[in-house]
Amino acid sequence: MVSANLVKELREKTGAGMMDCKKVLTETDGDMEKAMDLLRERGIAKAAKKSGRVAAEGLVEAYISDDGKTGAVVEINSETDFVAKNEEFKTFVMNVAKQVVNKNPKDVEELLASPAEFEEGKTVQEALVGKIATIGENLSIRRFARFESTGLVAKYIHGDGKIAVLVNMVKGTEEIAKDVCMQIAAARPEFVKQDEVPQERVSKEMEILKVQTMNEGKPEAIAEKIVQGRIGKFYEEICLVDQAFVKDPSKKVKDVLKENDADVVEFARFEKGEGIEKKEENFAEEVMNQLK
Numbered sequence: 001m002v003s004a005n006l007v008k009e010l011r012e013k014t015g016a017g018m019m020d021c022k023k024v025l026t027e028t029d030g031d032m033e034k035a036m037d038l039l040r041e042r043g044i045a046k047a048a049k050k051s052g053r054v055a056a057e058g059l060v061e062a063y064i065s066d067d068g069k070t071g072a073v074v075e076i077n078s079e080t081d082f083v084a085k086n087e088e089f090k091t092f093v094m095n096v097a098k099q100v101v102n103k104n105p106k107d108v109e110e111l112l113a114s115p116a117e118f119e120e121g122k123t124v125q126e127a128l129v130g131k132i133a134t135i136g137e138n139l140s141i142r143r144f145a146r147f148e149s150t151g152l153v154a155k156y157i158h159g160d161g162k163i164a165v166l167v168n169m170v171k172g173t174e175e176i177a178k179d180v181c182m183q184i185a186a187a188r189p190e191f192v193k194q195d196e197v198p199q200e201r202v203s204k205e206m207e208i209l210k211v212q213t214m215n216e217g218k219p220e221a222i223a224e225k226i227v228q229g230r231i232g233k234f235y236e237e238i239c240l241v242d243q244a245f246v247k248d249p250s251k252k253v254k255d256v257l258k259e260n261d262a263d264v265v266e267f268a269r270f271e272k273g274e275g276i277e278k279k280e281e282n283f284a285e286e287v288m289n290q291l292k
Contacts (some may be wrong), residue, residue, distance in 0.1 A: 077276070
């Protein structure tokens with residue numbers, strides 16, 4: 001029986017996971033040196049050392065069930081863009097997306113702890129560590145979103161995994177769903193409709209607009225009326241249905257949805273590495289140019 005203290009000591013020395021440490025200590029009858037050698041041979045100790053390096057590249061990917069009712073979008077990061085082109089890494093990302101659809105984990109922690117459908121006898125965490133060892137870079141499962149629909153779930157991937165969009169629609173066709181996905185990729189909405197925007201966000205914007213208007217020399221009473229008109233521009237930027245339709249700017253997205261008897265319930269837009277300090281790239285502009 002391997003003691004918890006021995007497992008803890010090996011983990012501190014190598015940075016490997018608890019289960020990996022326990023496994024090699026059991027295999028070596030508690031011999032610390034042999035266990036460390038075993039971890040190095042399997043690339044696990046080496047992988048653990050890479051875990052401190054920033055992973056801001058990688059892929060976003062989406063998977064939809066055969067019946068089109070359930071979908072998931074995931075972001076898995078790597079250190080370099082080169083790895084994102086690696087077929088082994090691409091397959092791993094897609095397998096994780098499928099696992100999210102099939103197993104419905106509540107968060108990344110639960111996903112990592114769950115048995116991997118795609119690698120027998122391992123958890124997703126252990127499969128991830130194995131990929132770090134074989135690929136030779138730090139990898140990180142950053143986030144995912146999962147939708148179940150009574151209508152259909154659609155996806156759009158732009159730029160070989162730079163942007164992924166997932167949309168849940170209760171009504172509508174696959175064609176209009178694809179248009180909505182591309183709209184979201186290009187125009188970056190944050191919400192579907194105005195009533196989803198937090199009131200504190202609206203109040204803050206209105207206060208800023210009021211100060212701007214008064215700085216233009218307008219009296220406070222008039223400024224408040226002008227703000228009511230200008231707040232519409234704010235909604236047009238952040239609410240999907242209020243945006244100008246990218247394929248035909250003379251229409252709003254809500255007009256296009258109405259014409260096609262379609263309705264969007266929710267969406268997720270993942271941009272690779274957003275929020276992680278890295279080189280600036282305007283992928284939304286790429287999508288916009290492609291549409292034009």
